[in-house]
Amino acid sequence: MADDYFLLVCDDVAHDVVLTDPGVRVLDVAQAVRRLTGLSLWRSKILATQVPAAILVGVPQDDAEAAVTALLEAGARAETREQPEPDHLRH
Template identity: 55%
Template sequence: MPEYVELVCDEMPLSVVVLDPGPRAVEVTKVLRRLTGLSLWHSKTLISSVPATVLEDLPEDAAATAATALREAGALVEVRRQPMSPAQS
């Protein structure tokens, strides 16, 4: 009789994607700078080229915290699961 095995991943990496900076782009830029450590110029450039993945390879709690901070600043944000690469599987 064949045996079936189901693989369960503990935690898939997540990305935080800014879809729209909203009406308070300056506030969103400041929050992004605080979260990523990027310079103000790089943060502004990233926000002006939306949709933009601003953080990658985060655990679920860190992604949720970052998304909440960006939403509170006025941005439209999405948390996406990253597909696993063949090297990770």
């Protein structure tokens, strides 16, 4: 019994928000990154220029989609990526 493992099934798979291109309005994108992450504007600008960059990690799908929308409105290209299932849970 000690060697039994249980798989917990969640309704919502964790997602990452990845910034793929800041576009030409880097400052606007940096401000959007700042609002999403709570980082300083200086750190947000650095993150926005080092692409691809994971802006948010392990968030629910709705939050990830809202973040991508905010980044797109600021002039960036971004996408959500579903986090892969850990190796020990794969069958």
